[in-house]
Amino acid sequence: MKDIILKAENISKQYRLGQVGTGTLSHDLNRWWHQIRGKENPYLKIGDVNDRSTKGTSDYVWALQDINFEVERGEILGIIGKNGAGKSTLLKILSRVTAPTTGNIKFGGRVASLLEVGTGFNGEMTGRENVYLNGAILGMTKKEIASKIDEIIAFSGCERYIDTPVKRYSSGMYVRLAFAVAAFLEPEILIVDEVLAVGDAEFQKKAIGKMQDISKQGGRTVLFVSHNMASIQKLCTKCILLQNGRFIMHGKTEDVINFYLSQSVLNDSEYLFNSKLPNTKIAYATKLNIEDIDGNLMNEIPIGKPWRVKIHFTVKEKIKNLIVALGISDVNEVPIRTSWSVPQDLGPGDYKASFVEEVVNFNSGQYKLIIGISRGLESIDYIDKDISLTISDIIHQQDDSVINTKSGLINNQMRIKVEKIV
Template sequence: MSIILKAENISKQYRLGVVGTGTISHDINRWWAGIRGKEDPYLKVGSENDRSTKADSDYVWALQDINFEVRKGEVLGIIGKNGAGKSTLLKILSKVTIPTTGVIKTKGRIASLLEVGTGFHPELTGRENIYLNGAILGMTKAEIRTKEAEIIEFSGCERYVDTPVKRYSSGMRVRLAFAVAAFLEPDILVIDEVLAVGDAEFQKKAIGKMQDISKGDGRTVLFVSHNMGVIQSLCDETILLHNGRFVEKGKTEHVINTYLKQNIGNDAVFNFDIPKNNNIQAYATKLTIVDLNGNLMSEIPIGKPWKVKIHFTVCQEINNLIIGLGMTDMLNAPIRTSWTPSNNLTPGEYIAEFVEDSVVFNHGRYKLKIGISKGFHSIQYLDENVYITISEVVYKQDKTVLTNGNGVFSNQMKMNVYKT
């Protein structure tokens, strides 16, 4: 299949805090370097694009040395943390901004949907904005007219199509904007995280349309999203960016796994303070979430086996000690609780393991509650501040989906307590 888009050594540098280079001296230095045929002196400086750290330079590389190719008819996902450079890359591909270095080579017309209502005039009606937006995308009035009815029907805004766009909700704007971009038949459709604004019904319709665009019409889609479930279902290949740098391009499932491993840290390991109560007989010190091979998991894919390890300290000999692991939704509605058998333990460090064959909850955030008690009534320790994420990714094994994530529980968690 032929190459329709090629990015060669794409980099984008910004000066922090101001527009442009910021000083006349910098402009003169750049001009003088250009006159002598020298490289821009400020391309040699600049810090990495890490939004969580303090800047050590006035210049930052939003993107640095990005290289990839896209085949005709491919749906390519682009993922990464906030600030990784995804939107900057799409703006360069869409020619909204130019790269500091490098070149983009494309064949055919590009349509972009980067922000809700981009290119829409609030005082014009929805119908008038269809023609305005279509003209911006390079279509003739006759071409737009042939697609007008389909665009309006797909957007679901027919009742308000002759109402000024300033009275539209953000969801209605994104419906109309996506419909225009999708039906005006660009060779390459570039989409940022705008579908998150639409409701579930429209997201499903839009995803189906993107599949039709690529598989039925043979057109190319570049799609940025934080929704790993959509990326997994829509994209055969995906690019991962990190702090403005290219990490890898490959099969979507493999790249998503790499991305999830980047997030390992506080979301997989929870440390607890030592209780000030000197009379307490046992307390938890740490909780970790791992797979069956012991690898930390910041997000737990639907269908994947998982293990919760609760590290706890026994201060003095205790009989009938029970470790409980509860799970609730974010509104504290109980979902389930698992308990270890009662144990008679001597002082020391212990681990209680809770193992489950596969996660079968719907994706989203949940709370874990840890309880240590003497029997079922004498509570020694309680912590309710552990939050976990069930990923939208569906874990596959031997190409068989283990679960559809419909919220039905699998086998009870297996429990084990041992001394470290």
């Protein structure tokens, strides 16, 4: 028999855009009139899907819709998805900060939450006083809290400032103390949002180790939201994927992360150029794709995974010594690498230039791609705007034999292969 400590059934959350509260008086009266007649809230039948990038047709939006899952005692569950997927809304509902529009949640123990910097802290009170306050909220006696307070202070690394009002703490100190309180006061269920990203690398490592300890040794349950795929991969036993407020997948962490990374949004992995310009150039780029080595469009390229950039371009008349170049820079436009094709004489037609790298050897983060087409030293087409490359911090595992046989292909100036599209 499974030991289920948390069960969410048909959880949905609806918001009215641009309004505080439930909306207009007429809407409230309409809800009341349906309620006294024993009928369903009429506004549950309307509303747009929670896609932050598009303009909707309704004043109502579903931040979450029909979410069902269960968590076993001692499990560390990761919740992943893009910004606006509904992760934080779900955690607020699980933490009882806000109520669901429909559905219910069954708990098997006390819940402690760390949703944002300073959650549950009174800024006028000292760090020590806030420890006792949070413990009391969790239902612990003063004696129980006193037995843990030395460990909490030591773990947080804020001993020098523990008797100073927390309103004078930095955001990192806030998070350190808040996490220490949540972890050491022994809730059955610990809910942690992206807030750990505020801390430094040393604290993040300590926090992840502590969450592993309380799960394995204490048998307590952790729900963890993060955009750091490496942390999710290392910490979580199972994972949930949300997209636009909907439940997409629940399963083993590795399977869910791989599925998440393989999902392609066209605008993030395929870029179209020069579609509305008159054809005044003798050669110009028309499209760029970011792909994995099998040709699948990718939003994010994991460290260690083979990847490819394809540049489609058109040549209008015969041209000598044509060169296609691909530049990579960081978000501050500091150049990192430039690769190019050998000069070629090309006739009119459509072509593609492929850049292939067997293993990502960049640090994780955001990068910019730059396209250049030239005739010798003469620039013909140059595109340096809005082409982004995301390197994920999850580590892509490969067999040693694969890495060894391909290691000779890794270098800093890989040439681009040009082929005519038939």
